[in-house]
Structure formats: structure tokens, C-alpha cells
Amino acid sequence: MAAPPQSPGATVPVQLIALPDFPQVFEGDNVAKLIVEASIAAGLILQNGDIIVLAHKIISKAEGRLVNLDEVLPGERAYEVANLTGKDPKLIELILRESSRISRVREGLIIVRHRLGFTSANAGIDRSNVPQDTIGEIVVLIPENPDASAARLREEIKQSLDIDLAVVIADSHGRPFRLGTVGVAIGVAGMPALWNRRGEHDLYGYELQHTEVGTADEVASAASLLMGQAAEGTPVVLIRGLKLPSAEGQASDLVRPNEIDLYQ
Amino acid sequence: MAAPPQSPGATVPVQLIALPDFPQVFEGDNVAKLIVEASIAAGLILQNGDIIVLAHKIISKAEGRLVNLDEVLPGERAYEVANLTGKDPKLIELILRESSRISRVREGLIIVRHRLGFTSANAGIDRSNVPQDTIGEIVVLIPENPDASAARLREEIKQSLDIDLAVVIADSHGRPFRLGTVGVAIGVAGMPALWNRRGEHDLYGYELQHTEVGTADEVASAASLLMGQAAEGTPVVLIRGLKLPSAEGQASDLVRPNEIDLYQ
Numbered sequence: 269m270a271a272p273p274q275s276p277g278a279t280v281p282v283q284l285i286a287l288p289d290f291p292q293v294f295e296g297d298n299v300a301k302l303i304v305e306a307s308i309a310a311g312l313i314l315q316n317g318d319i320i321v322l323a324h325k326i327i328s329k330a331e332g333r334l335v336n337l338d339e340v341l342p343g344e345r346a347y348e349v350a351n352l353t354g355k356d357p358k359l360i361e362l363i364l365r366e367s368s369r370i371s372r373v374r375e376g377l378i379i380v381r382h383r384l385g386f387t388s389a390n391a392g393i394d395r396s397n398v399p400q401d402t403i404g405e406i407v408v409l410i411p412e413n414p415d416a417s418a419a420r421l422r423e424e425i426k427q428s429l430d431i432d433l434a435v436v437i438a439d440s441h442g443r444p445f446r447l448g449t450v451g452v453a454i455g456v457a458g459m460p461a462l463w464n465r466r467g468e469h470d471l472y473g474y475e476l477q478h479t480e481v482g483t484a485d486e487v488a489s490a491a492s493l494l495m496g497q498a499a500e501g502t503p504v505v506l507i508r509g510l511k512l513p514s515a516e517g518q519a520s521d522l523v524r525p526n527e528i529d530l531y532q
Numbered sequence: 533m534a535a536p537p538q539s540p541g542a543t544v545p546v547q548l549i550a551l552p553d554f555p556q557v558f559e560g561d562n563v564a565k566l567i568v569e570a571s572i573a574a575g576l577i578l579q580n581g582d583i584i585v586l587a588h589k590i591i592s593k594a595e596g597r598l599v600n601l602d603e604v605l606p607g608e609r610a611y612e613v614a615n616l617t618g619k620d621p622k623l624i625e626l627i628l629r630e631s632s633r634i635s636r637v638r639e640g641l642i643i644v645r646h647r648l649g650f651t652s653a654n655a656g657i658d659r660s661n662v663p664q665d666t667i668g669e670i671v672v673l674i675p676e677n678p679d680a681s682a683a684r685l686r687e688e689i690k691q692s693l694d695i696d697l698a699v700v701i702a703d704s705h706g707r708p709f710r711l712g713t714v715g716v717a718i719g720v721a722g723m724p725a726l727w728n729r730r731g732e733h734d735l736y737g738y739e740l741q742h743t744e745v746g747t748a749d750e751v752a753s754a755a756s757l758l759m760g761q762a763a764e765g766t767p768v769v770l771i772r773g774l775k776l777p778s779a780e781g782q783a784s785d786l787v788r789p790n791e792i793d794l795y796q
Contacts, residue, residue, distance in 0.1 A: 489714065529709060
């Protein structure tokens with residue numbers, strides 16, 4: 269088949285842009301304001317249809333979701349699980365408080381169903397990129413309600429710039445079957461989280477049978493490629509030019525209900 | 533903290549470009565040649581460091597991995613599993629031939645460990661975007677050895693254009709815990725599949741403990757956002773400007789070994 273002539277616009281790229289020089293975030297910071305300032309400083313003009321993807325940790329920090337492990341009093345169950353994992357009972361106590369159920373426990377590993385429904389190691393509690401205290405170890409929890417945080421951030425940017433963009437709050441999860449963590453969405457506003465494409469047809473008119481796409485997770489994974497996990501300090505990525513259906517969802521749409529999860 | 537002045541180049545975006553008007557692929561087609569032609573037709577000049585992500589189906593078609601179900605003779609085990617799932621015994625027979633182990637079976641669902649190590653529904657066998665025969669239903673298997681296919685494609689483009697790029701062959705997989713399929717890498721050449729960042733340090737000098745990133749899966753997910761799953765006909769996505777370590781891996785690196793997979 270001869271290649272058709274170039275159709276102008278057909279190759280307009282989707283752009284992924286890590287906001288450079290994003291400042292450290294502290295409790296009480298206005299993250300919407302920091303994003304607007306960082307985008308202006310970078311010469312970027314935020315637009316309708318942009319997607320802002322944020323490492324969840326900066327939301328957690330702004331919301332004060334930091335805990336000094338020295339101030340945690342482990343219960344009996346925490347000591348039991350700490351024995352099984354070899355982890356600090358204080359950390360385990362926090363993990364259990366954040367969780368609705370333990371999924372798997374092994375030496376060095378605890379995988380739980382978070383009270384928000386996500387299943388991941390350590391209930392998303394992490395120590396990295398947090399300034400440590402001289403008294404006790406500081407850990408950061410995932411935001412109290414990341415969907416609400418995403419919606420609030422979206423609204424604040426709308427108020428500030430009069431533009432309608434989407435917000436995705438991302439975390440990195442390990443997975444059954446496959447090695448390596450990938451970016452996933454734990455908070456979503458202004459775009460679909462789960463894109464139900466059932467009923468659409470393929471190139472030959474055959475109806476798609478099982479095409480429900482984890483779109484917000486794919487967005488989080490794409491942004492994760494630019495975020496770095498360590499010292500790069502690029503916790504905010506702008507995605508521009510991605511065409512998505514206008515439907516709006518939230519990250520909780522991505523949680524597989526217990527009754528259809530064969531791998532609890 | 534005052535925003536620093538714009539550093540030129542810091543906001544150079546990573547670009548995701550769906551190759552427009554990519555032709556239908558048939559058995560024996562030279563996919564490298566089709567990619568070079570489609571990129572030229574789109575006014576794109578492929579460059580060192582580009583990543584080409586392909587829907588696995590075009591590789592499967594080029595390699596002739598199509599099967600007419602009418603020519604499949606189901607064995608006893610296939611009839612048993614067909615009974616459990618309500619699926620066509622001929623399709624089940626093919627799935628079992630492609631698999632090393634059944635992971636879960638339910639009404640309407642069969643999840644297997646593919647002989648290549650990936651765990652997914654139907655061993656990756658799919659009917660969509662395949663021209664159907666008047667005699668029997670045509671299905672497409674995943675490529676015989678997608679890592680080898682990716683390496684060959686990379687080599688052919690190198691021979692043709694004298695550039696060194698990376699190739700990722702992508703599929704869409706459902707997942708435990710989370711709804712929706714996401715793009716994953718089943719063939720990789722010219723870039724790391726799994727990026728081991730252990731030993732790196734965070735912003736505060738704390739050594740990262742568990743940072744092994746499924747980089748090629750994140751690349752596949754990013755590309756999947758542009759591919760569409762249905763009639764859009766954009767099975768090839770170019771990713772440009774992504775900085776990755778020079779290490780090379782293959783998709784088999786992403787397979788979690790049995791002994792550390794707690795969710796078999």
C-alpha cells in the first residue's frame with residue numbers, strides 16, 4: 269500500500285514536560301500556586317486540556333501527612349507482623365492503620381489493601397525524599413483522599429488561570445507477575461480514570477469484547493518516565509496534546525472490587 | 533522559594549508521535565520497511581535514541597502467527613477447561629498450547645502463564661483487528677519470540693538508516709487489584725526493560741531501597757495512550773527525547789520468577 273501524503277497535524281506530538289526546578293514542598297504549601305509559578309518560570313503557559321501529573325509525595329507533604337515513627341505506639345498485631353517481616357513494629361503499626369486487609373506477608377515484605385482500595389507494599393508509606401528528624405525516622409503516608417486532593421488542585425488552578433485541565437496524583441506500585449514498579453494513578457480529576465471502550469468496533473467491524481483501559485494509570489506511567497524516583501527533583505510532569513474522552517472519573521474507579529479480584 | 537530563571541533546554545519535551553496512516557500488515561511484510569516508509573511519509577526523520585513502540589499484533593501478522601480456529605483439534609483438557617469457561621474448545625486448545633500453566637479459570641475467563649513467562653488472559657490470543665475468514669474464525673497469537681523480533685527490527689532499521697534506536701513490542705494486559713488494561717512490553721531491544729536504581733540516593737542522601745522500575749512497561753503504557761485499541765489504526769508510536777540509561781535489556785527481564793511471585 270503506497271503511503272498517503274502527509275496530513276498536516278496528524279503528527280502533532282503529545283508532549284511530556286517535567287517542570288524544572290520544582291521547589292521542595294512543605295506542610296501548608298499551596299501546590300496549585302507552586303505549579304503555576306514553576307510553569308511560568310519555565311516559560312510554559314498552562315492550557316485547557318493539559319494534564320498535570322504529580323508525585324503523590326508532594327501532596328502528602330503539603331497536607332502534612334508526615335509521621336515521626338518515634339511517636340507511634342505499636343499494638344500487639346503490629347508486633348506479630350513485625351516478627352514475620354523483620355520490619356520496625358512502629359512502621360508496621362502505621363501500615364496496619366492505613367490498611368483494610370493484609371494481602372501477603374513475608375520476610376522483608378508486607379502487601380496490603382489500603383483503606384482507599386489500592387493494593388501495594390507498605391500501604392504506600394515511604395521514607396525517601398523526606399527530610400529526616402534527629403529524633404525519629406520520618407515517613408510519609410499517601411494523601412488522606414487523593415481523589416479529593418486532585419479535584420481541589422484542579423479547581424484551584426481553574427480559579428487562578430481560568431483553564432480546565434486534568435490532574436493525576438501518581439504513586440509507584442509493584443505488581444504480581446512482573447518485576448519493577450510502574451506509575452499508577454491514586455488520585456484523578458478532570459479526565460477518565462477507566463476508559464470503557466466496550467461496544468466500539470475494530471478495523472474489521474468486530475465489536476471489542478474486553479477493552480476497558482486503565483487510562484489514568486497509563487498517564488501516570490508515562491509521567492513516571494520523566495519523574496525519576498530519586499534525586500532528580502521533578503515531581504510534576506505536564507502532558508499536553510493527549511486526546512481523551514471528555515468523561516470524568518476518579519482513581520477509585522480503578523480499584524478492582526473484591527468479588528472480581530481473583531488474586532487477593 | 534523564588535522560582536529560578538528558565539534554564540534553556542530544561543523543558544525540552546519528550547514527544548509521543550503516532551505514525552499516521554500506517555498500512556495494514558500482512559504475512560511476510562517487512563515491518564522495518566513499513567516503519568521507515570510511514571515515518572518518511574509523515575515528515576519524520578528517525579533519530580538515534582528514538583524509541584519505536586509497536587502493537588504486537590502487527591509483528592504477529594507479519595510473522596504469520598494467525599490461526600484459523602477451524603483447523604484446531606481440541607484435546608480432552610481443552611474440553612474440560614472450555615466447560616469451566618464457556619469458551620470455544622478450539623480457542624482453549626490454542627491457549628493451552630501457548631501456555632506453561634493455568635493461573636485462574638472462571639466462567640468467561642482464563643488467565644495463564646504464557647510459555648514466554650507473561651501472565652495474562654487468553655495467552656494474549658485475540659481476534660480483533662484481524663480480517664476474518666468465511667470458513668472459520670481467525671485469531672492472532674503473540675509473536676513466537678517477541679524479544680528476538682524486537683532485536684531484529686532494531687537491526688533492520690539500523691541497516692536501513694544507520695541509526696540506533698530502541699524497539700518495544702507492546703501488548704495490553706489486565707491486572708490483579710486494578711481494573712482496566714495497560715500497555716506492557718513483551719519484546720524489548722536497545723533499552724533497559726527493568727531499570728535497577730538500587731543504590732541511588734534520594735534528595736536527602738537516603739539510599740533507595742526498592743527502586744527497580746519497569747521502564748519498558750511504562751514506555752508501552754505511554755505509547756498505548758496514543759495507539760487506540762480499535763479502529764484508529766495507529767499501531768506504531770515514536771517516543772523521542774526520553775533519557776534512559778544506556779543499559780540494554782529484554783522483556784523477559786520483566787517476568788517475575790515463580791519463587792518471588794506471591795500471586796500465582
